[in-house]
Amino acid sequence: MNLKETLEMLNKVATDNKELIKNEESTKQFLILPLLRGLGYDTYSPQEVTPEFTADFHKKNEKVDYAIFINREPKIFLEAKPVTSKITKNAPQLSRYFSTFPSVRLGILTNGIEYHFFTDLNNANIMDSKPFFVFNITNYNEEDFSYLIKFSKNLYDYESIKNLAESMMYSQAFKSVIKEIFENPNDDFIKFVIKERFKFKVTQQFINTARPLVQKCIQESLAEIISEKFDINQAMQEAAPEVEEVSQVDKKVYYSMEELESLGSFEEFGGVKVVLPNSESYKKLLKIPKEEYSVERGNPLSDFFVSSVLTQGNTIVGYLIGQYYNQQTDITLYTVKSNEIANFLKENPIVRETGFINARLGFRTNKITNEKTYYLKSCLSNLSFRDIPNLVSKVENIDEFFNSIQ
Known part of the structure; x- marks a missing residue:
C-alpha cells in the first residue's frame, strides 16, 4: 500500500470510527502507526520505531511516545495525543525531548488527524515554538501531499527538510506582512507608493488623507490582476486545446x-x-x-x-x-x-x-x-x-x- 492509498484508508477509518477511537492508545494503533508504515518506516522493528523511548532530564525520567531511527540514530521524535484532543498550543513536552538528543532535528506532535512538524530553525537543538508544516489526513491538497512525502524513510534528508521549513517560514511571514499592508497599509507603505510617482514632499496630513484611496487602489489592483490572469488562461485554453492534447504526458508523481x-x-x-x-x-x-x-x-x-x-x-x-x-x-x-x-x-x-x-x-x-x-x-x-x-x-x-x- 503506497502513501496515497494509506491516507485514503486512514481518512475512512477516522470518519467511520469516530465513536470507537477515543483514547491515546487507540489513536496510536489505528491512525498514527499505519501512517508511519505508509511513510516506509518499519513499525514492527524496535530498532527503527521505538515506542516509549526513554529520555532523562536531570532527575526526571520522561519518555517520548515514538523515536524514529534512521541509520541507527534517533532522528525524529513523535508525541501522540488522543484523537479527541485539539492541537492549538505549542509542545513544551516535545520540546524537552527534542533538546536532549542532538541527532534529532524533527519533532512531530499529532492527534492522529493533524500532524504538526517542528524543527530548530532559530536555535540549534532548541525546538521552534511554532510548527513549520501542518498536515491534516482528512483535508489536504496535492501540494500538502508533496510536502508530506518528503518525510518518508527513503526520502528523508534533514537539509531538504530544513530548506522546506525555511521556505515555509518565510512564506508565512511574507504573506502575513503583505496581508497586513493590503488590509491596513502603514505610513511607510503609503509614503513609498506616493513617492514612486510624485516628487513633492509627503506630509503626515497627506498620508492620512491618501490612506483610504490607497486601500481602494490596492483592492482594485488585485481584482484587475486576477481578472487579467483568468482571461489570459481562458484564452490560452480555448486557443490551444489540440496542442495540449498532443503534448500532454502522463507523469507519475510517486512510486509505490x-x-x-x-x-x-x-x-x-x-x-x-x-x-x-x-x-x-x-x-x-x-x-x-x-x-x-x-x-x-x-x-x-x-x-x-x-x-x-x-x-x-x-x-x-x-x-x-x-x-x-x-x-x-x-x-x-x-x-x-x-x-x-x-x-x-x-x-x-x-x-x-x-x-x-x-x-x-x-x-x-x-x-x-x-x-x-x-x-x-x-x-x-x-x-x-x-x-x-x-x-x-x-x-x-x-x-x-x-x-x-x-
Missing part, C-alpha cells in the same frame, strides 16, 4: 514501495549494499517505446547500470557501475569516483552510446575552460537515486573504500 522493491536484488560488495537490477522492472516504470530509448532518458536494454551510489553525508562521492555479460549471466562491477566519471566514459565509449538501465548522463560546463564534467542522475521522472531502497551506500572514507577493492 512494491514498484521500487521490484527493481532488483541486493548484495554486499566491498562493504556496501548494491542493487543488481531487473531490467524488466525498469522498462515498466519508464513506460517509453523502444524507439525512444536513449542515453538521455536511460536505456533499459543496456548492459550497464548504476548498482550503488556512494555518499559521504549528503554528498555523492562515487558510483559502482555494473555491467552484464555472457547473456546477462555474469556481472562485473566498476568503481568510479564522481570527479572521475568523465574519464570512465572516455575509457568506455559504449556506455555513452547505449546509456544506463537506471541512469541518464548529465554534465556541468566550466564557464572559464568550457570543460564538461559528467555526473549521473536517475532516468525515472520524479525519482532520484536516494529514493530507491538500499541503492545509496554510505562510505566513511571514499579513498579507503576504493583502495580496498583494487
Whole structure:
C-alpha cells in the first residue's frame, strides 16, 4: 500500500470510527502507526520505531511516545495525543525531548488527524515554538501531499527538510506582512507608493488623507490582476486545446514501495549494499517505446547500470557501475569516483552510446575552460537515486573504500 492509498484508508477509518477511537492508545494503533508504515518506516522493528523511548532530564525520567531511527540514530521524535484532543498550543513536552538528543532535528506532535512538524530553525537543538508544516489526513491538497512525502524513510534528508521549513517560514511571514499592508497599509507603505510617482514632499496630513484611496487602489489592483490572469488562461485554453492534447504526458508523481522493491536484488560488495537490477522492472516504470530509448532518458536494454551510489553525508562521492555479460549471466562491477566519471566514459565509449538501465548522463560546463564534467542522475521522472531502497551506500572514507577493492 503506497502513501496515497494509506491516507485514503486512514481518512475512512477516522470518519467511520469516530465513536470507537477515543483514547491515546487507540489513536496510536489505528491512525498514527499505519501512517508511519505508509511513510516506509518499519513499525514492527524496535530498532527503527521505538515506542516509549526513554529520555532523562536531570532527575526526571520522561519518555517520548515514538523515536524514529534512521541509520541507527534517533532522528525524529513523535508525541501522540488522543484523537479527541485539539492541537492549538505549542509542545513544551516535545520540546524537552527534542533538546536532549542532538541527532534529532524533527519533532512531530499529532492527534492522529493533524500532524504538526517542528524543527530548530532559530536555535540549534532548541525546538521552534511554532510548527513549520501542518498536515491534516482528512483535508489536504496535492501540494500538502508533496510536502508530506518528503518525510518518508527513503526520502528523508534533514537539509531538504530544513530548506522546506525555511521556505515555509518565510512564506508565512511574507504573506502575513503583505496581508497586513493590503488590509491596513502603514505610513511607510503609503509614503513609498506616493513617492514612486510624485516628487513633492509627503506630509503626515497627506498620508492620512491618501490612506483610504490607497486601500481602494490596492483592492482594485488585485481584482484587475486576477481578472487579467483568468482571461489570459481562458484564452490560452480555448486557443490551444489540440496542442495540449498532443503534448500532454502522463507523469507519475510517486512510486509505490512494491514498484521500487521490484527493481532488483541486493548484495554486499566491498562493504556496501548494491542493487543488481531487473531490467524488466525498469522498462515498466519508464513506460517509453523502444524507439525512444536513449542515453538521455536511460536505456533499459543496456548492459550497464548504476548498482550503488556512494555518499559521504549528503554528498555523492562515487558510483559502482555494473555491467552484464555472457547473456546477462555474469556481472562485473566498476568503481568510479564522481570527479572521475568523465574519464570512465572516455575509457568506455559504449556506455555513452547505449546509456544506463537506471541512469541518464548529465554534465556541468566550466564557464572559464568550457570543460564538461559528467555526473549521473536517475532516468525515472520524479525519482532520484536516494529514493530507491538500499541503492545509496554510505562510505566513511571514499579513498579507503576504493583502495580496498583494487
